[in-house]
Amino acid sequence: MGQRLRLKSAEHRGETVAREVGKGVLPIDPFAIAADRGILVQPKADTDSGVSGMLLRHGDSFGIMYATHIPSEGFQRFSVGHELGHFFLDGHIDHILPDDGVHASHAGFTSVDPYELEADHFSAGLLMPSKLFLRELDKCGQGLKAVESMARMCRTSLTATAIRYAELTDDAVAVVMSTNNTISYCFISDTMKSLPEISWPRKGSLLPPSTATARFNEEPRRVAAADRSEAEVDVSDWFGGDSSAEAMEEIVGLGQYGKTLTVLTCPTLVDETYQEEDENEDAYLEESWTPRFRR
Numbered sequence: 001m002g003q004r005l006r007l008k009s010a011e012h013r014g015e016t017v018a019r020e021v022g023k024g025v026l027p028i029d030p031f032a033i034a035a036d037r038g039i040l041v042q043p044k045a046d047t048d049s050g051v052s053g054m055l056l057r058h059g060d061s062f063g064i065m066y067a068t069h070i071p072s073e074g075f076q077r078f079s080v081g082h083e084l085g086h087f088f089l090d091g092h093i094d095h096i097l098p099d100d101g102v103h104a105s106h107a108g109f110t111s112v113d114p115y116e117l118e119a120d121h122f123s124a125g126l127l128m129p130s131k132l133f134l135r136e137l138d139k140c141g142q143g144l145k146a147v148e149s150m151a152r153m154c155r156t157s158l159t160a161t162a163i164r165y166a167e168l169t170d171d172a173v174a175v176v177m178s179t180n181n182t183i184s185y186c187f188i189s190d191t192m193k194s195l196p197e198i199s200w201p202r203k204g205s206l207l208p209p210s211t212a213t214a215r216f217n218e219e220p221r222r223v224a225a226a227d228r229s230e231a232e233v234d235v236s237d238w239f240g241g242d243s244s245a246e247a248m249e250e251i252v253g254l255g256q257y258g259k260t261l262t263v264l265t266c267p268t269l270v271d272e273t274y275q276e277e278d279e280n281e282d283a284y285l286e287e288s289w290t291p292r293f294r295r
């Protein structure tokens with residue numbers, strides 16, 4: 001199975017567990033799902049930096065510890081969902097915890113380890129099942145406002161919600177996470193990907209200097225203070241190329257996390273290719289930095 005398919009399948013498994021073990025209504029409660037399986041869940045204050053949580057094994061008994069250095073309910077619930085992914089996904093326990101011991105996780109789409117990524121996708125599917133998510137998203141409008149409404153409803157972080165939004169929406173949307181003048185990652189909706197002749201920024205590349213996000217990040221206190229900004233732009237300001245389309249750039253600082261979330265929405269771009277969702281595409285969503293032309 002190719003990586004993209006494995007990640008999709010992990011996401012589906014999360015959705016199934018949300019329906020069958022969770023109650024199938026938002027917000028899905030990962031703590032209740034763990035309790036249902038007899039898994040003890042506890043906070044852990046003194047984790048190494050970058051560790052989001054841990055799965056512990058003793059014989060056939062399992063426990064979850066989740067990091068609390070980021071005081072965000074959404075981050076902590078996502079971390080617990082990630083550990084549940086290792087518990088529920090086929091082959092994970094055999095790989096990461098074949099014997100008694102502890103597995104330390106790096107949740108949040110930052111790891112390149114396929115098991116970590118699968119657990120992240122499981123967690124996204126668990127906490128934001130596509131059907132429930134899309135039904136509610138319909139009532140939430142577009143852009144950052146929609147992301148914030150959905151984050152409240154799912155009790156998920158703005159970041160995880162924005163990524164799920166870009167993945168599921170029919171709208172032309174790009175979600176960019178940045179630190180200082182650098183792009184940490186960028187997720188793009190299928191409709192946005194259909195724009196011809198534009199190049200998506202790569203992980204670690206510089207923010208386009210003329211954008212409102214670049215100016216916003218020049219003032220770190222605004223990021224720390226969770227300040228906001230917005231600007232009317234053209235998609236070519238961000239992605240180059242000859243395609244011109246008006247877009248809204250909405251920016252919010254993520255506080256002590258030190259990152260900035262930008263949501264680009266392009267309301268004039270109409271989706272024509274969305275139905276052709278190609279199941280056998282072998283590229284992982286986040287690796288779609290280079291545009292995939294669908295014609």
Ligand SMILES: [Zn+2]
Nearest residue numbers: 105106116119
């Ligand atoms: Zn893990």
